[in-house]
Amino acid sequence: MTAITRIALVGCGAIGTSVLELLHGDPALKVVAIVVPAEGVAAAQKVAPDAQVGSAVPATGIDLVVETAGHAAIEEHVLPALARGTPCVVASVGALSATGFAEKLEAAAVAGKTQVQLIPGAIGGIDALAAARIGGLDSVRYTGRKPPQAWKGTPAEQGRNLDTLAQETVIFEGSAREAALLYPKNANVAATVSLAGLGLDRTLVRLIADPATTENVHTVEAEGAFGSFALTMRNKPLAANPKTSALTVYSAVRALRNRVAPLAI
Ligand SMILES: NC(=O)C1=CN([C@@H]2O[C@H](COP(=O)(O)OP(=O)(O)OC[C@H]3O[C@@H](n4cnc5c(N)ncnc54)[C@H](O)[C@@H]3O)[C@@H](O)[C@H]2O)C=CC1
Ligand SMILES: O=C([O-])CC(=O)C(=O)O
Known part of the structure; x- marks a missing residue:
């Protein structure tokens, strides 16, 4: 080592x-x-x-x-x-x-x-979700809430002006597979939750543009034989790219350090 x-x-x-x-x-x-x-x-x-x-x-x-x-x-x-x-x-x-x-x-x-x-990247609880899957999962729901400008250049712009959005707006509701097709640049967390849990077709995704938030807020709710959990991450975006949560950087560095550390956690 x-x-x-x-x-x-x-x-x-x-x-x-x-x-x-x-x-x-x-x-x-x-x-x-x-x-x-x-x-x-x-x-x-x-x-x-x-x-x-x-x-x-x-x-x-x-x-x-x-x-x-x-x-x-x-x-x-x-x-x-x-x-x-x-x-x-x-x-x-x-x-x-x-x-x-x-x-x-x-x-x-x-x-x-x-x-x-x-890597889990911007989302937490992937260890718990992937472990819970072994016992059997019944439902997994993921909600992604970001400031309106983080949804620029996506289908969220159709039929609405993100610059003048006055209240929180659900811009997508459907399966993780559909979410990935429509919002590929925001699909990392939905895909990670799906891969760890119930797969792309059975993972329910809701995406929200919220003028009241300055953070990337990710919520995962899961139920199964293990019991249930609800996790909310309020991630600060990276200054260099507001679409990316700073936690993604730490997740990458953790993964790398764990590959060489005598004691990995
Ligand atoms: N797992 C997660 O939770 C998250 C994953 N991501 C992923 O990380 C990626 C990078 O994010 P940022 O650093 O914020 O993006 P960025 O746009 O700031 O940087 C992307 C970098 O990749 C380079 N690049 C683009 N295409 C390339 C190619 N074909 N070969 C080699 N280099 C290439 C660009 O020149 C640039 O240096 C995102 O595209 C996204 O897929 C981002 C956020 C969260
Ligand atoms: O919060 C982030 O860093 C990015 C995000 O939602 C995703 O790619 O799914």
Whole structure:
């Protein structure tokens, strides 16, 4: 457990930059490579002058690939890394809502005899939900509440002006599968709750634009043989990207530290 884990970080935006800052000087985890699209290489090199920056994961010298980039990056970088045997940590869990994609990811990990780890990200209670599933779950409901501007560029804009919204408005109600199709950039939490619990079709999702909140509020209510729980997260957004909760960064760093810590929690 003392050797350094050499990380290739895919994506260097709001999450990636904060992860880099928190890992700086870590004795066991070192970001040695950063992978971004060609137009982002110069900017990423400034953020991490010591790392090898490019548009592909280096073929050698990488022990772990960490994705904080978006759905396309999983197809482009995570699948090939898994297939050649490099373990991967993935933040863009919403990508697994696409039909057959979870199976594709699993098949790549099997081919490479390795593992892909999905981080809980912005949501808590995933350990409890996934454990409860083993005993049997009856219902799982997820509600996502965000400030109106966090829903810009989504179907929530149809038929309403998000800039002048006076009261909280339900913008979507349906299955996690439909939510992922209509709101792909906000699908990470719904997908994570679904994968840990009752799946995309049986997980009920409600999305709300609320002018009275400045936070990303996620609520999960689950019932089953274990009993029940209701969890509300009031997450502060990252300054660099208000669509992303700061907790996502901490979740990624926790996952990485747990991979090398003698005592993991
Ligand atoms: N699991 C969770 O709870 C959450 C997951 N996320 C996921 O994390 C992703 C990143 O979030 P932010 O850092 O806030 O976004 P951001 O937009 O600030 O940064 C994205 C970074 O990825 C890079 N990138 C984009 N496409 C790429 C590709 N194909 N290959 C390599 N790099 C690529 C961009 O150049 C940029 O550096 C989101 O797209 C989302 O999928 C975000 C919030 C919560
Ligand atoms: O709160 C966040 O960080 C992002 C979010 O809702 C999601 O991607 O599902």
